[in-house]
Amino acid sequence: AQKVTQAQTEISVVEKEDVTLDCVYETRDTTYYLFWYKQPPSGELVFLIRRNSFDEQNEISGRYSWNFQKSTSSFNFTITASQVVDSAVYFCALSGMNTGFQKLVFGTGTRLLVSP
Amino acid sequence: DVKVTQSSRYLVKRTGEKVFLECVQDMDHENMFWYRQDPGLGLRLIYFSYDVKMKEKGDIPEGYSVSREKKERFSLILESASTNQTSMYLCASIFQTGQGRTDTQYFGPGTRLTVL
Numbered sequence: 131a132q133k134v135t136q137a138q139t140e141i142s143v144v145e146k147e148d149v150t151l152d153c154v155y156e157t158r159d160t161t162y163y164l165f166w167y168k169q170p171p172s173g174e175l176v177f178l179i180r181r182n183s184f185d186e187q188n189e190i191s192g193r194y195s196w197n198f199q200k201s202t203s204s205f206n207f208t209i210t211a212s213q214v215v216d217s218a219v220y221f222c223a224l225s226g227m228n229t230g231f232q233k234l235v236f237g238t239g240t241r242l243l244v245s246p
Numbered sequence: 247d248v249k250v251t252q253s254s255r256y257l258v259k260r261t262g263e264k265v266f267l268e269c270v271q272d273m274d275h276e277n278m279f280w281y282r283q284d285p286g287l288g289l290r291l292i293y294f295s296y297d298v299k300m301k302e303k304g305d306i307p308e309g310y311s312v313s314r315e316k317k318e319r320f321s322l323i324l325e326s327a328s329t330n331q332t333s334m335y336l337c338a339s340i341f342q343t344g345q346g347r348t349d350t351q352y353f354g355p356g357t358r359l360t361v362l
Contacts (some may be wrong), residue, residue, distance in 0.1 A: 139286075165350070173255075175336065175353035230322065232277050232296070232340055233304070234351060238288040 132157045134224050136237035143212050144245055150206040151240045153222030159183075162226035164233065166200065169219040181205065183236045210243045249273070250354035252337055258360045265324040267357050269337030274297065276341065278320035280304075280312065283334040292335075295320055327361045334358050 133156040147219045155164065166178040178188055178196040181198055189196045193210045219227065219241045253268035271278065277296050281289040281304075291304030293312040301312050309331060313321040320339075324331055337354040 134288075166355075173334065173356040173358070175338075177350050177352065180350050223289075232280075233291060233294065234289075236288040236290075238286055 131140065132159075132162075132224055132226060132228060132235045132236055134222050134237035136222055136240050137196060138221075138240045139238075140237060140241040142243045142245065146211050147244075148208060148210050149212050149242065149244075151208065151209075151222075151242065153205045154158035155203050155205065155222070155224045157224060157226050159228050159230065162224060165223040165225075166196065166205075166207050167221045167223065169221065169239070171218070175221065176205075182197050209242075212242075214244050214246055217242060217244045250337055250339055250352050252335075252354040252357050253354060254357050254359075256358050258325075258362065259327050260362050261328060262325075263327050263361075265327045265359065265361075267322040267324075267335055267359070269320045269322070269336075269339075269346075269354055270318050271319065271339040271352070272322075273319065273339065273341070273352075275339035276313065276317070277339060279338040279340075280310075280322045281336045281338065282306070283336055283356070285308075289336065292322065308347065329361050332359060332361045349351075 136155045162183045164181045168173050168177040195208045197206045219239045221239045222237045249272045253269050259265050279294040280292045283289050295301045295314040300349050311323045335357045338351040340348040340351045
């Protein structure tokens with residue numbers, strides 16, 4: 131079975147702090163994809179990143195960075211110098227051969243509150 | 247840009263009413279999905295469709311049905327709404343890729359349904 135665990139229910143930081151959102155996954159597939167989505171208060175899920183299981187290179191996009199480690203089955207997300215606009219719920223998700231690749235299994239989300 | 251729209255942002259219905267939630271995407275995507283989002287549970291898949299008139303049950307299909315008469319439109323139907331169906335409903339679509347690969351799911355803004 132596939133499973134995504136986001137153990138942090140809510141994180142509160144002050145602006146300009148760095149913050150890391152944890153994501154741990156379980157799958158028996160050898161080929162799978164990992165995703166991060168952001169859900170601002172408006173409600174729409176905004177795609178942030180997709181990473182396949184063969185690409186363990188870390189990625190940086192502006193203030194966002196992702197650390198993929200197959201050895202620990204983790205795909206953590208770091209926001210550097212957080213801003214109030216980063217306040218949202220963040221979801222980690224997984225798709226694999228077992229679920230036909232097209233279907234996503236989501237974690238329960240981490241609510242990030244950034245105060246000025 | 248991919249555009250996924252949902253017919254209503256907020257909806258209030260009474261127990262026993264038949265409820266239609268509509269979703270339209272403008273990118274000619276083959277696959278479409280309906281999720282419900284509840285606090286502490288993340289997003290759970292209700293139904294998905296991989297082609298016109300084709301559908302498959304997700305993880306929580308009980309109490310729901312779907313309709314896909316046209317490629318761009320995917321409807322979620324609550325035959326007889328109940329209070330435990332009060333939730334946020336999110337629609338998504340994705341391009342059908344080849345075997346062993348996946349693209350990114352794009353989400354609509356969500357419909358917050360309250361059943362009284």
